[in-house]
Amino acid sequence: MSVSAIERQLMGYRLTTAQILYHMPDHPGLLQTFIWQDLDLAPRFPELSRxxxxxxxxxxxxxxxxxxxxxxxxxxxxxxxxxxxxxxx
Incomplete structure (x- = not known):
């Protein structure tokens, strides 16, 4: 059974944003930014860890x-x- 976003928030999930810097595969000396955002449980952040x-x-x-x-x-x-x-x- 799928849990709705409201139910997840009532269970303690919070809006979590992560700024991820990574090395470009073709040019390892250059960094690229990726923004990830989802509901997650602080402070362990299991969704982000996955x-x-x-x-x-x-x-x-x-x-x-x-x-x-x-x-x-x-x-x-x-x-x-x-x-x-x-x-x-």
Whole structure:
């Protein structure tokens, strides 16, 4: 059974973005950037780890570095007292 994105977020998954720098296969002295984004569980990041394992196993470009950012999409509402009153009729 497939789990929807909302259900995954309620289970603690967060929007995760990874900037992957890798060496170009034909020109190893040059670096190329790839941006990966998906819902993942911080701090272990199993989805990203699976993707990077696939990269190392199947793709020619050797990884140079990976930068990761993560944020919760579903979070408590931020409410504050406005300190004023508005009356209509």
């Amino acid at each position: 993707f990077l394992a696939f990269w190392q196993r199947e793709l020619d470009g050797k990884l140079h570095s990976v930068r990761v950012a993560s944020t919760a999409l579903i979070r408590p509402a931020e409410l504050r007292y406005a300190g004023g009153q508005l009356t209509l009729h």
